[in-house]
Amino acid sequence: MAQINEKKQLASSVTGFLPGDDAVVSFDNVSLGYGATSEADYILKSLSFQLPAGSFHFLTGPSGAGKTSLLKMIYLAQAPTSGRISLFGETVSSGDRAQVARLRSKLGIVFQEFRLLEHLNVFDNAALPLFVHGQSFRQYRDDVTELLTWVGLKNQLQAMPHVLSGGEKQRLAIARAVVTRPTLILADEPTGNIDYAMGLRIMRLFVELNRLGATVLIATHDESLVRASGMPVLELKDGHIVRRDLNTTVGGRL
Helix, strand or coil, X not given: CHHHHHHHHHHHHCCCCCCCCXXXXXXXXXXXXXXXXXXXXXXEEEEEEEEECCCEEEEECCCCCCHHHHHHHHCCCCCCCEEEEEECCEECCCCCHHHHHHHHCCEEEECCCCCCCCCCCHHHHHHHHHHHCCCCHHHHHHHHHHHHHHCCCHHHCCCCHHHCCXXXXXXXXXXXXXXXXXXXXXXXXXXXXXXXXXXXXXHHHHHHHHHCCXXXXXXXXXXXXXXXXXXXXXXXXXXXXXXXXXXXXXXXXX
């Protein structure tokens, strides 16, 4: 019963798709081939879609469908084979390092492989983006401590990454990704190493950041969390995207 109530609370708090807002992410006829010579062999084919500012979407699809590849193109770690990508209203030029750095500063990214710094403790790993942005320890101490408490790491602030479980590393990676309250949050299987109850708690954190204005895109296999949220879904099928609402396909290729 408690689990059902948690699902209802989460579903009632989501903000939904906000059509008409300025697009934070825009794909215009984007394809990705990884060296393939024929578009029929591309992993992603002629994708055209937008993520409006303030929207919250899940990205689903079977293993190998291209979810991680799509996220990589959004956070500018992978250039498309063809087509145009725009972030925050700017057309991306993959050769413009200054532009890439500037656009990435607005992103919060949760990687599958955590990418923690082994020589820093839990607190310092989470606080690193704020430190890099020039904030002092006094400025960020309370906020980082509160965030780590929210993700269940309050008693491990001084622990080093090598003593953490996979789920604890995942929660730390999530905290580090959102600590700056980024404009766009991208998460690749953020609940993959976390139990269901903690997964719901993490989802509420993403929802709260969304309510504060962040655009959120979460790649996941976890259909139970997708159903609990009631959020729109972008599903990758055969290299294309279809949109689902409440787990029902409602449109063709975007």
